[in-house]
Amino acid sequence: MLHKAPFLLSATQAEVIQVLRQTGQASRTEITDITGWSRAKTSQEINSLIEKGYLVETGVGRSKGGRKPRLLRFNSQLGYVVGVDFGATSLDIALADTNGTILNRRAEPTDIRRPPEELLSRCNVLILEMAAEHGIQPEQIIGIGVGVPGPVNFSRGVLVAPPLMPNWENYPIRIFFEETFPAAVVVVDNDVNIMALGEQRSGDAARIEHFLFIKIGTGIGCGIVVGGKVHRGNDGCAGDVGHICVDKQGPICRCGNRGCLEAMAAGPAIAEKAMQIAREGKSELLRKMMNERGGLLTPEDVNIACREGDEAALEIIRASGQMIGEVLAGLVNFFNPSHIFVGGGISNFGNHLLVAIRRTVLKRSLPLATTNLSINFSRAGADAGIVGAIALALEHLFVVEGNPHPLQ
């Protein structure tokens, strides 16, 4: 039987699905308690969800005295979902069941500037390989969540004027995947939004109402969660904080403006400053490293130099953290989140960056907005993207009749 996602629910069936998403599994009595419905009504709704193949009733829960109750959970036979997380230079991809448990995964280097057909074909190969290892047919893939490092028009599922991946502009990613996986609902989102979703699935962030996820790497972006949901804005491009101005006299950014945060504090700027310092002979270690590396330094080299006690390298990282902190200070005043999670390649540079960010935010934001504010590394870490891509696919498996939004 081919289940083609998204699956339609009535408003009351959606309530049952929501309870199971929160609890993982629940007995009929527990669902009756949470929804407040009569036992008859609860039974009717649950039976229709079982008939449709969305839920199964298995195992036994804890008894409260009488017969041990059976437990409801998502039918893992309903199908499988895939998470695809594209970075500028990396591809992470995983296969999961409808409860979000990862069954199989792959990671490999890539170059996002290559043509989309080529990179997406490679995804297909990897997905089919992983599926075959579990005896899963392409028709059983019911959802694919895709994260890409560029601005996405979320409702259309395409990239719009992506600076890192110009070949992908308006490329129909959904249609590409649907040709091989006809039962799948394909959802495309910005990489930072899926990292925020991934963070929400990790630790206790599911209970955090308002948080920011800031990704610092080749670029700088921000995932925004408001009232527990990712805020994508009117055009789907919310969170593009990399082009907020930190210095009107700063260098020209690839966006055409002067002194954008990204142009001054992200990975390439860190490497560029280190090379300048090496050329000027202000750091013996950086000069030596640059010579050894054929005249070029990477952000990771700056990190290594910093760990070896190089003052100039430390100062570059501190200055970067301070500029990121200045922008975040304004956003804390504006948005008043309870948590900021810091992730991405540059965030692995240890505590110096985080301390500089924290210190600047505390100094520049209003006291009322920072009293309860926590600024920490992402708890999901390197897995934020892939966990989020799977969550994105799962969120879009069900829709409520008459409601255009997915059941989040």
Next chain:
Amino acid sequence: MLHKAPFLLSATQAEVIQVLRQTGQASRTEITDITGWSRAKTSQEINSLIEKGYLVETGVGRSKGGRKPRLLRFNSQLGYVVGVDFGATSLDIALADTNGTILNRRAEPTDIRRPPEELLSRCNVLILEMAAEHGIQPEQIIGIGVGVPGPVNFSRGVLVAPPLMPNWENYPIRIFFEETFPAAVVVVDNDVNIMALGEQRSGDAARIEHFLFIKIGTGIGCGIVVGGKVHRGNDGCAGDVGHICVDKQGPICRCGNRGCLEAMAAGPAIAEKAMQIAREGKSELLRKMMNERGGLLTPEDVNIACREGDEAALEIIRASGQMIGEVLAGLVNFFNPSHIFVGGGISNFGNHLLVAIRRTVLKRSLPLATTNLSINFSRAGADAGIVGAIALALEHLFVVEGNPHPLQ
């Protein structure tokens, strides 16, 4: 019969209330169509709401062939609500029915630095006067929405470290009003949040998902609407954009930091710059006005000089608009709203300010975020605050059992 707000609803009753809030009035058939319930269930829910005194069935709607249907609407006998809008130097107060129609209103100058007992007692006098003119008893006031020009801890209903009104810190505004109006639910919020609510009730803004309301006056603040709801943040202080830094070398702000937007672009900064220019003899008109006004100029004087063609005054207003635009450009990248509404005393300075804001935002924000962005004067205008204060009270009249949030 004393109705003590907030009124408890079941989840299904709340759906009926939501339909009536959106439509104003509706027939039983229309409610059945929108909720998708059976006729029997719809009738049962509506009858219980009528029995509780929340709704009445009156008048006749348009017939679709058969008998003309009767229409449901809120029971205006249920009680009345009051909106209180405190500015730094003004008090606006209005009495409305449960449909939000204003029955009576008062406006007078005030000084928010006076003790809260004194100013709130004056509110009581005005409310009782207005109520008496309509034969309404204090016990019939079921909701009071209060807007104040300072940071509010929304859940506690008190001001926290308010710079303009230090006497009010932690003052129990709710308890004060409840002593005279025992049936009322009292809700206190920041003035800009209630202006955003007021804007939402005006024109077609109710259908706008994500917008900002920026108030420019003695201070600069921002109301944030996300998914149709006011975003107050984790500590209730979201939208405090007046203390975002625009110039690290700028003057020291009353918050202790340097170069805050408010210290550089709000009313007092505009007046200060004009006086400096007058003293330096760079504008004959401003110098003349300052002499006539006993050595002081107000922001309104700068506006007058600008209208009379004074170039220096125009430049002050343009510079102010540009700085506000720079901060908004960053917020547009971050939040991606579809609309920005500009209100407050300084916004009445005509098009020069708005044009400077627009130009800077378009220049500094990312193209994808500005393609569909509209920046305009508030449509609610001077009434935004009072309409919003009434809306705030109405929003908190009903709560759903088991849900801590008001039925918005």
